[in-house]
Amino acid sequence: MKLSQGSFSYLPELSNDEIKLQIQYALDQDWTIGIEFSDNPYPPKSLWEMWGLPMFDMRDSAAIIYEVNRCRQAYPNYYIRITAHGTSLGRQFTAFSFIVNRPKSESEFIAQADDFGHGSSKF
């Protein structure tokens, strides 16, 4: 059982170098990167905890990777995702989002999580 949210859950886990390229793409689009973590990401829960504010003025992908690693150290057994915020007029939206950290044993993790799978309550 694998949580398959986000843009790249069906690909092999991205290396830090690959994550950096994705971050660079977002920065090139003038998007802002945020880091979020959660121990209960199942539908209907779409709000995760923020690892600080979205990094509005941070345009350096290496510095963002540094923050990702800090979040991983603090929450090694949580899901962590990178989210890009687009803010151009008419497109104030989440531009992309993908998982960069998973609990060591997802199945075990999911078995312990309460209240999942009932997406209907979201609607």
Added chain:
Amino acid sequence: MPDIKNKGEAGVIPYAKRGYWEPNYEPKDTDILVAFRIVPQKGVDVIEAAAAVAGESSTATWTALWTARLVDLEHYQAKCYRIDLVPGTDQYIAYIAYDIDLFEQGSIANLTSSIISDVFGLKVIQSLRLEDMRIPSLYVKTFHGPPHGIITEREHLNTYGRPLLGATIKPKLALSANNYGRIIYEALRGGLDFTKDDRSINTQVSMGWRDSFILAMEAIEKAQATTGEIKGHYMNVTAADIETMYEKANFAKEIGAPIIMIDLAVGYVAIQSMSNWARKNRVLLHLDQSSHSTYSRQKTHGISFRVIAKWARLIGVDHIHAGTIVGKLDGDPNIIRGFYDILRQDFVPTNPAHGIYFDQSWACLSNVMPVASGGIHAGQMHQLLHYLGQDVVLQFSGAIMGHPMGISAGATASRVASEAMIKARNEGRDFLKEGDDILANVAKQSPELQMALDIWGGISFNYESTDTPDITPSSI
């Protein structure tokens, strides 16, 4: 200038002389502008043919009327203000301006009753096609538009930065509800976001609509529990009458469905009513409109799909099938690009190369998620992303139900291909050129994709399109 004096005369007076041909007219920002493709009847002057279309679609009838002198006719007359010859053909593009006062607020039924009324049957024309329509912002703002729009739909699904993936359940008809639910579950757990009732799925001998909705919902919830993603199935609420459509939609909402669908066959009024329902109930609304080819496909007759796309955005649907380019259904890349722009952008500039005749501002009206469906497969992912972009639902049906390793594997193949292509694009690679390599490379770690490429990799539908952009017309 119109011959005002003639308006007082009795008898048959040419439309062009009654004020329906006004070459010096400057269209107002509030006018509804229409481009018609006209082939005049042999021996009929194109100016008279175009003026007849302007006249009959607004205030005129075949003969002069004394009753017309009771009104401020010049204000209400539609005015043909420009006619271009399409080089190398017997076709002309006639531009006609309609005053906004002619139309009821927020009503496509009213708009179409005027503009596509009996003019298509006039003897003075051989054929007529409604090519494009400029809807002024003042009129746009009398419509509510899509109940949700692309940004909100993505938030409902919690899915960003990649195309959405779907499939229509096949065979179209005759499955029992249990088997139907099984297929939906397999497709969703394999990686699709949506599955879809085919347009003709209502109540069949093998399966009543309540049973199919309930089994679909069970499949959705089970797939959500397996993947942790939000899933949906377009439940077809198309029915004989609007009361039954409401009954079906309310039932879908009650059991927790995130999205319902209707077919264009229900008509513009019913679509608009269901749009209101969808907004009120926070359920996404999908529109299947495959029948549009009956009048949209031939270049010299009917209504271009770009006009249907504009009406759909005004009426307010969240999804509409808008072409695949590379699939089995007719579609020129440039013309389809124009449809997608109309559905997704806030401002679409005039662009003859894409078949766009007018600047169109949507005045911040929500946008529509285009759906690409019909003969597409994972091996075309680079072309699909290149031509259709990221805000689209890619619907693979045969290529999922027909996968030798099973439905779930078929879904996974499509998902892996789409994610690999997005990743490559974001990494700055020339994904259109390198598409085959990107897919072959990721397929090394995905037996599902490898199998899909082995079977369908070489399949393409290369036929000349019936509807292509004109070479630049010249004014007469």
